[in-house]
Amino acid sequence: MLEYDEKRNYIRMEIDCDITYRFAGSDELHHGRCSSISGAGVSFIASQVVDPGRAMEINVVPKNTLTPAMTAFIEVIRSTQQEDGSYEIAGTIKSIKGD
Template sequence: MLNQEESRQFNRMDVFCAIDYKFPDAEESYVGECLNISGSGILFRGKHRLERGMALELAIATRNDLTTPLRAYVEVISSKEVESEQYEVATEIKGIREY
């Protein structure tokens, strides 16, 4: 659902689905959970604390007709621990292509 009360440039859409994340040019990927997407960023939960400025490649397999599966190239904006070994990672989208 879109959150219209945000004072952001883009509205966020809650999207709860699987997400694979990896470092560019790396073979190994990790599984997380996408929490929301906006026109400028993606928020997801994973088991790694990631440093601000790190580049990631995200593969998002959505379960709805509004958001098609996609691959996004992002930069980590923040990462905070929300549970033991669970981190919420805010990212800024740098590029997108269809999955």
């Protein structure tokens, strides 16, 4: 039997798909690459640093058509520069937008 010692409330799933995002109060759309998602949070790669506490609307676009896109509102908790100059943005999901 496999043992799983996860301390999080939700299991994190590693994914690799497109993400679009915009900052609260802005219509300017930015593009990134989603790297993981859970029931409570998301992380993605972006070309710009984002300050913690910033509110954003994200749209995660899966590679296959069987899984629908997800639009959510997040609060950024961390922005870490990567070796290639991009930034890993981590955020807490505050709500998921319905149809």
